[in-house]
Amino acid sequence: MVNNLVKESVKKLKPYEVKEYKNVTKLDANENNHIGEKLNEKIAQEIMNSSINKYPDSDCTALRKQIGGALRIAPQQVIVGNGSDQIISLIIDAFVGAGDKVVTSTPTFGMYKITTEAAEGTTVEVPLGKNFEFDYYSLIKAVKKEEPKVVFLTNPNNPTGGIIPREQMIRIVENANSVVVVDEAYYEFYGESMVDLVNYYPNLLVLRTLSKGFGLAGARVGYGVGSKEIIRILNKVKPPYNVGSLSQVAAKVCLENTAMVTELIEDIIKEREKMMKQLKSLPNVEVYKSYGNFILFKLQDAKEIQQYLLEQGILVRYFGDTGPLADCIRVSIGTSRENALFTKSLQETLTMVEEIAV
Ligand SMILES: Cc1ncc(COP(=O)(O)O)c(C=O)c1O
Incomplete structure (x- = not known):
């Protein structure tokens, strides 16, 4: 039935x-x-002092301040999710409705397509090149032709491991009438970022996660960084209390011990x-x-x-x-x-x- x-x-x-x-x-x-035992011990100690009988801080206030401080941006430019997966869902919830388009490269991380299609949107998939190198010309052509609501750029890309030159990403951000998401889930293993540009481009949103470099996949903590405007929009569709208090503690300890x-x-x-x-x-x-x-x-x-x-x-x-x-x-x-x-x-x-x- x-x-x-x-x-x-x-x-x-x-x-x-x-x-x-x-x-x-x-x-x-x-x-x-x-991930080391020392870090686990520190997390365990802090968890002993947390109030699990109370709902968590719904806005991850302390964590956003900590992330903002580390990245030299305002806490209002940060949103924390139950993994960066949840931020991907929030982006689609906020920007993509029936018939709207989303441009991605392919092959790439599967959740962009799953969330887009669940929202009755269409994923326009631009194939990577022969050895899975990023095909800038085809992608920008698709962005201009399809006028997507959202473009996902994954840097480094999963599962291919390849990267996108920064100048190409900047040109895409400048030329697209779309939200351009740069998913930096693997940033820690690469070292180059677009975070420094979020104050220049109101349509740029950078995603990061603590699941990979920080070894916190079990806690499910990811975050998005962008203009205050874009973060305000994402907050409209964010469920309250989306990150548990134990996860917030684990994230705080990890970020204190970089x-x-x-x-x-x-x-x-x-x-x-x-x-x-x-x-x-x-x-x-x-x-x-x-x-x-x-x-x-x-x-x-x-x-x-x-x-x-x-x-x-x-x-x-x-x-x-x-x-x-x-x-x-x-x-x-x-x-x-x-x-x-x-x-x-x-x-x-x-x-x-x-x-x-x-
Ligand atoms: C490119 C990319 N983005 C986002 C994610 C989701 O990470 P999480 O939800 O654990 O933060 C993954 C996970 O494998 C990924 O490969």
């Missing part, structure tokens, strides 16, 4: 499925496996470069340069290889056998022990597959 009631736009959608695996080395979700986090991030970047070299040395494996905490690579029999790795207790992300990501696997950069385990298992698998083929 409920099937007859559901919106047409939702009927067409498939749920974003996340399978749970027990006792595996998780290298499938771009998480930070390095030096500790920065050290871990440097390790991840070193490990990424090491893994990149190792993957490149393997025969018939195409590796894409990454600026995130993950690497995408393409190889024959990707599905079987993902399965074999899983049998060895290593979980990586496989993207199916059709479309631009056919035969691609994405592996997150874990600890050096986890990465060594992954490369060893992958090498063994490739040797085995080669032997079977002979």
Whole structure:
């Protein structure tokens, strides 16, 4: 019966499925496996002093002040969400209605399309280039032709790991009569940002998350930074109490201890470069340069290889056998022990597959 009631736009959608695996080395979700015990202890101590019987601060006042201070912008230019996923939903809720258009590159992070289509909007997907490089000319052409309400630029991009030159993003922001969202979920592993421009461009919104660099995926804390005008609009559709008090405490502690986090991030970047070299040395494996905490690579029999790795207790992300990501696997950069385990298992698998083929 409920099937007859559901919106047409939702009927067409498939749920974003996340399978749970027990006792595996998780290298499938771009998480930070390095996060230190010291930080957890500090978080636990602060949580002991928090009042969980009370609703949380609905506006994340202290956190917005802390983020604003670190980025040298006013707290009124910051909105905090239940993960940056929630900010993506708020953007769509506020700006995209039936028939409105949203421009993205493809392949990219799936939630832009899911939220747009649920809102009865249309996603105009501009393919990335041959090696997944950003196709500026096609994107700007689509922006001019389609007149979208929102443009999503993901820098670095997930799952390809590629980046967009800053001058190209600026030209898009200047030429679009749209809200231009620059999703910097992987900023900490790259280091370049558009945050310094939010006071110049009222249509620019930068997204960040504490799920990746800061290792706080379980707490679900992300934020958006933009003009006061754009943040005021997003606040109109934000549910009250959207970030729990325990998550607000965890975020505060992480942001107070950036030096500790920065050290871990440097390790991840070193490990990424090491893994990149190792993957490149393997025969018939195409590796894409990454600026995130993950690497995408393409190889024959990707599905079987993902399965074999899983049998060895290593979980990586496989993207199916059709479309631009056919035969691609994405592996997150874990600890050096986890990465060594992954490369060893992958090498063994490739040797085995080669032997079977002979
Ligand atoms: C590009 C990008 N944006 C946003 C997100 C959502 O992050 P979260 O909701 O954990 O803040 C992800 C998660 O993988 C991502 O890859």
